[in-house]
Amino acid sequence: MDENNKGRQATIPPSMNERPTLKTIAFMTGLGITTVSRALKDAPDIGAETKERVRLVAKQVGYQPNRAGVRLRTGKTNVISLVLSLEEEVMGLTSPMVIGISEILASTPYHLVVTPYSSSKDALVPVRYVLDTGAADGVIISRTEPKDPRVALMMERNFPFVTHGRTDMGLAHPYHDFDNEGFAYEAVKRLVDLGRKRIALLQPPPRLTFHRHMRDGFDRAIRDFGVETIAFNTVDIDNTLVEIRAAFETLMRSPDAPDGIVSGSGAAAIALIAGLETVGKKLNQDIDMVSKVPSDFLSWLRPEVITMNEDIRHAGRELAKAVIGRIAGTPTEELQSLSKAV
Amino acid sequence: MDENNKGRQATIPPSMNERPTLKTIAFMTGLGITTVSRALKDAPDIGAETKERVRLVAKQVGYQPNRAGVRLRTGKTNVISLVLSLEEEVMGLTSPMVIGISEILASTPYHLVVTPYSSSKDALVPVRYVLDTGAADGVIISRTEPKDPRVALMMERNFPFVTHGRTDMGLAHPYHDFDNEGFAYEAVKRLVDLGRKRIALLQPPPRLTFHRHMRDGFDRAIRDFGVETIAFNTVDIDNTLVEIRAAFETLMRSPDAPDGIVSGSGAAAIALIAGLETVGKKLNQDIDMVSKVPSDFLSWLRPEVITMNEDIRHAGRELAKAVIGRIAGTPTEELQSLSKAV
DNA sequence: CAAGGCTACTGTATCGTTACAGATTTCTCA
DNA sequence: TGAGAAATCTGTAACGATACAGTAGCCTTG
Numbered sequence: 001m002d003e004n005n006k007g008r009q010a011t012i013p014p015s016m017n018e019r020p021t022l023k024t025i026a027f028m029t030g031l032g033i034t035t036v037s038r039a040l041k042d043a044p045d046i047g048a049e050t051k052e053r054v055r056l057v058a059k060q061v062g063y064q065p066n067r068a069g070v071r072l073r074t075g076k077t078n079v080i081s082l083v084l085s086l087e088e089e090v091m092g093l094t095s096p097m098v099i100g101i102s103e104i105l106a107s108t109p110y111h112l113v114v115t116p117y118s119s120s121k122d123a124l125v126p127v128r129y130v131l132d133t134g135a136a137d138g139v140i141i142s143r144t145e146p147k148d149p150r151v152a153l154m155m156e157r158n159f160p161f162v163t164h165g166r167t168d169m170g171l172a173h174p175y176h177d178f179d180n181e182g183f184a185y186e187a188v189k190r191l192v193d194l195g196r197k198r199i200a201l202l203q204p205p206p207r208l209t210f211h212r213h214m215r216d217g218f219d220r221a222i223r224d225f226g227v228e229t230i231a232f233n234t235v236d237i238d239n240t241l242v243e244i245r246a247a248f249e250t251l252m253r254s255p256d257a258p259d260g261i262v263s264g265s266g267a268a269a270i271a272l273i274a275g276l277e278t279v280g281k282k283l284n285q286d287i288d289m290v291s292k293v294p295s296d297f298l299s300w301l302r303p304e305v306i307t308m309n310e311d312i313r314h315a316g317r318e319l320a321k322a323v324i325g326r327i328a329g330t331p332t333e334e335l336q337s338l339s340k341a342v
Numbered sequence: 343m344d345e346n347n348k349g350r351q352a353t354i355p356p357s358m359n360e361r362p363t364l365k366t367i368a369f370m371t372g373l374g375i376t377t378v379s380r381a382l383k384d385a386p387d388i389g390a391e392t393k394e395r396v397r398l399v400a401k402q403v404g405y406q407p408n409r410a411g412v413r414l415r416t417g418k419t420n421v422i423s424l425v426l427s428l429e430e431e432v433m434g435l436t437s438p439m440v441i442g443i444s445e446i447l448a449s450t451p452y453h454l455v456v457t458p459y460s461s462s463k464d465a466l467v468p469v470r471y472v473l474d475t476g477a478a479d480g481v482i483i484s485r486t487e488p489k490d491p492r493v494a495l496m497m498e499r500n501f502p503f504v505t506h507g508r509t510d511m512g513l514a515h516p517y518h519d520f521d522n523e524g525f526a527y528e529a530v531k532r533l534v535d536l537g538r539k540r541i542a543l544l545q546p547p548p549r550l551t552f553h554r555h556m557r558d559g560f561d562r563a564i565r566d567f568g569v570e571t572i573a574f575n576t577v578d579i580d581n582t583l584v585e586i587r588a589a590f591e592t593l594m595r596s597p598d599a600p601d602g603i604v605s606g607s608g609a610a611a612i613a614l615i616a617g618l619e620t621v622g623k624k625l626n627q628d629i630d631m632v633s634k635v636p637s638d639f640l641s642w643l644r645p646e647v648i649t650m651n652e653d654i655r656h657a658g659r660e661l662a663k664a665v666i667g668r669i670a671g672t673p674t675e676e677l678q679s680l681s682k683a684v
Numbered sequence: 685c686a687a688g689g690c691t692a693c694t695g696t697a698t699c700g701t702t703a704c705a706g707a708t709t710t711c712t713c714a
Numbered sequence: 715t716g717a718g719a720a721a722t723c724t725g726t727a728a729c730g731a732t733a734c735a736g737t738a739g740c741c742t743t744g
Contacts, residue, residue, distance in 0.1 A: 019474070021730055032694045037732060047692055064475055068413035069730030072699045077410075086441055086448075092434025092637070099428055099436075102458040106428075111477075112456045116444040132361070133406055135453075241642065270642045295434075300583065300612045301643045363700055374724045379702060389722060411700030414729045690741075696734090703728085711720070 020061040028057050078109045080323055081136035083126045083150075084116045085143065088238060093294055093312055097164075100316020101140070108324060110137070124149055131157055138323035140164065144175075144209050162322040162335065164315060165209050174326050174335035176318040178292075178310050180210045180264075183341050184217030185224075187262040187290035190306055192225045194288050196260030200232040200251065202244070202272060204264050211236075214264055230258035237264045241271035248275035252287075259287050266293035266307075273302060292341070308341035315339060362403040370399050420451045422665055423478035425468045425492075426458045427485065430580060435636055435654055439506075442658020443482070450666060452479070466491055473499055480665035482506065486517075486551050504664040504677065506657060507551050516668050516677035518660040520634075520652050522552045522606075525683050526559030527566075529604040529632035532648055534567045536630050538602030542574040542593065544586070544614060545606050553578075556606055572600035579606045583613035590617035594629075601629050608635035608649075615644060634683070650683035657681060 022040075026033045031054065039046045039054035040063075057063075071077050082101060084094060098112070105112050113136060115126040123143075127150045130136050137160060141150055144165035154161045155171050162174040184201065191199055201218045204211045222229050235247040251257060252275065263269040269291035273283070281287055283304035290306040291298060299307050322335040364382075368375045373392065381388045381396035382405075399405075413419050424443060426436060440454070447454050455478060457468040465485075469492045472478050479502060483492055486507035496503045497513050504516040526543065533541055543560045546553040564571050577589040593599060594617060605611040611633035615625070623629055625646035632648040633640065641649050664677040 019476070022732095023730080033730090034694055034696095034732080035692085037730095038693090041732095045692060050692080062474070066414070066730050067475070067477070068410045068419075069699095070732080071410035072408070072414050072701090072729090073731045073733085075699085084441070084444070086445060092437035094440060095434035095437035098440065098456055099426070099458070102426070102456055103428060106458060106460070114440055114444055114454045114456065116441070116448060118448070132404070133409070134361070135409070267639070270639050274642050297609070297612050297639075300616050364702095365700080375700090376702080376725075377723055379700095380723090383702095387722060392722080408700050411729095412702080414699090414731090415701045415703085417729085685744105687744095688742085691739085692737100693739105694735105694737075696736095698733085699731090701729090703726105705724105705726090707722100707724075709720100709722080712718085714715100714717095 019066075020058075020063045021066060022063075024061060025054060025057050025063060028061070029053055075134060077135065077137050078111060079113050079136040080105060080110050080320065081113050081115045081126070081130050081139045083123075083130075083139060083141045084114055085120065085123070086116045086118045088120060088143065096294065096313040097142075097316040097319075100313035100318075101320040102316075103313075104317050104320035104324070110324065124153065127153060131159055138162070138327050140319050140323055145207055146209050146212065148209075160323060160326040162319050162326060164319055166213075167209060168212075172332045172336075174322040174332055176315055176322060176337050176339070177210070177213075178315065179338045179340050180204075180213040180292075181217035181220075183292055183308055183310075184214045184262060184264075185221040186217075186341070187292075187306075187308065188218060188221035188225065188227070188260075190290055191260035191262070191288050192221075192227055194260070196288055197227045198230050198256070198258045199227055199260040199262065200230040200258040202232060202248075202261065202263045202265075202268055203236055205236045205238045218262065230256060232258070232261075237268045239268075241267065241274075244268050244271035245275040245278070248272050249279050252276050252279045252281055257281075257287075261287060261289050263289060263291035266291055266295070266298055269293070269298060269305060273305070311339065311342055361408075362400075362405045363408060364405075366403060367396060367399050367405060370403070371395055417476060419477065419479050420453060421455050421478040422447060422452050422662065423455050423457045423468070423472050423481045425465075425472075425481060425483045426456055427462065427465070428458045428460045430462060430485065438636065438655040439484075439658040439661075442655040442660075443662040444658075445655075446659050446662035446666070452666065466495065469495060473501055480504070480669050482661050482665055487549055488551050488554065490551075502665060502668040504661050504668060506661055508555075509551060510554075514674045514678075516664040516674055518657055518664060518679050518681070519552070519555075520657065521680045521682050522546075522555040522634075523559035523562075525634055525650055525652075526556045526604060526606075527563040528559075528683070529634075529648075529650065530560060530563035530567065530569070530602075532632055533602035533604070533630055534563075534569055536602070538630055539569045540572050540598070540600045541569055541602040541604065542572040542600035543604045543606070544574060544590075544610050545578055547578045547580045560604065572598060574600070574603075579610045581610075583609065583616075586610050586613035587617040587620070590614050591621050594618050594621045594623055599623075599629075603629060603631050605631060605633035608633055608637070608640055611635070611640060611647060615647070653681065653684055 022033045022036045025036045036054050039051045040058060101112055117123055117126045130139055139161040142164040144163045144167050146168035148167045151167050151173060164176055166175050166177050188199055203214055232251055235244050261272060263272055276287060283289060292310050293307045294310055294312050298305055318337050325335045364375045364378045367378045378396050381393045382400060443454055459465055459468045472481055481503040484506040486505045486509050488510035490509045493509050493515060506518055508517050508519050530541055545556055574593055577586050603614060605614055618629060625631060634652050635649045636652055636654050640647055660679050667677045
């Protein structure tokens, strides 16, 4: 078309008004597009002075690589996908989580995409979607199960991911987890320190991995301190608050009501409090309670409850670092971490 | 390269193992890539039977358009960007918001990307980023100000967006807002119904638009019901809980302590409760409180507080519908909505 | 001083899609 | 019957980036 169109890549001067591309820089520096591309990624076969010049111009014009271009050519999406359940959303745990992840991603080229699934039986759907469409470079999942099919799938495909919570499949993968074993042990200890001897646990659903952890810590403490376990298995922290309250009322009215209770979730603790107050019992008198909480609002309203804080924002940060590490090839052992209550 | 390479687009049979593209379908149907592309978007110049055939094959092989390809060619990203503050995050409001948005986007080709900014003075940064890089097709922002520079910028560039909260710039744009005027009016009314006469308001920071709305509703009710306003302007709902408690303690100890208080935020209400209980006052006796809350946990622990629920998840849904509508060209008037407390 | 090697740079093809400008065949109607 | 319209279909180029396979010039080295 154009007479100038021979022997040179960047012939048509790109308009100043539009978003600068490699072509823009190539035109401005008089270099080839390839050279500019390689200069910007500090390739060894480009002269030092040229690199400097290219970097300068790129900065001047505010060059930012076109994500679609990179993605199409290389397959790299620069996206981290956070897989979320729309249903089992409890007391806004995802909020600080998203914040924490964002904090870390902000200083990287990664974007955070939220990929939801609606019912727990569809948990595999978003994972499959990401795998099949290459929608992200890495995935973050929560609510892990001992034998987690999502983990199995991503391991099999060698796809970078990190879990919030551990698994038990004999497969090493990046994770971040809260030390629920330690939490439960310490919680019982605190109750024992207050002279409590008949202790119940409101635990996570058996399906999830941390059920075992919390249970183990609890049971170990019960043995170590020689106190008694009061069974409370009719509900778990995934039940509705109304159900939890009802169940706890029943328990508190029964002859073997506990004098200490450990709550695996802050939201559930609210229901427990409501339940015991309904039957006329009082915290610090008839019963003491220790609860894992994601924020400190509970201690504002019921300072009688002993709270142990799970820092979800911190978890978000750790998870983000771990996926990125996994993508970058950091050995798995360095991408596994546990948090204690703070 | 290949002898077959003449006169036909899709010559090399795409491997069955890889992700299907238009080329795959073209090969399988014996049609041209262009035809397949146009058939799938139901273009008028493609035969009915051909369309049917293409659709069938596409479904069979599980074809999903490559987002990078579309984005590169058309500029359409199929991304909605939720702009979030990392700092002013109050009591997990973003969580149900994200869920609500996701619910709507799930049945569309849109993905949700979270784009954070760290300090309120940088609120323009993510918006500029999206505008400059074309990172999204639409933006959702919160914490609007009467003269909001983000809104001005996006309006000027004619970029699709929706605000959570209104503005006051004489520019019509899509928004969803909670009816804070109505909330405050109703809140005062409830206090008056309980016989309260000296009423304070813990309001949003004056910078934000809904400060005016809440203030107006409050003031109107004060006039209508002929009761007295007790000034409480030393803090607002963006202060820390500790600051709010301290300020409220001071107020409650002063000679003109209020006998009714309206809280513009559920988190702040916790601090208010703590403050008044510290000075030995009792809810329902010395003072009554109405609070706007994002969830119902407050009524579990302090049923004495009258709560009015702001359904953030619903707001998320409305916002998502509004941006999509804006992108699709729906008239602005149809994309503005207000929610009452539920 | 020729052969080979090194340094610095560049063109082409390609990723998957779509806009656009044809191309081919069949149909219509004067 | 033949010209033009209508109905279908198709190739090429382009979006922005990068992998790859060069090329040109200069420097060694025997």
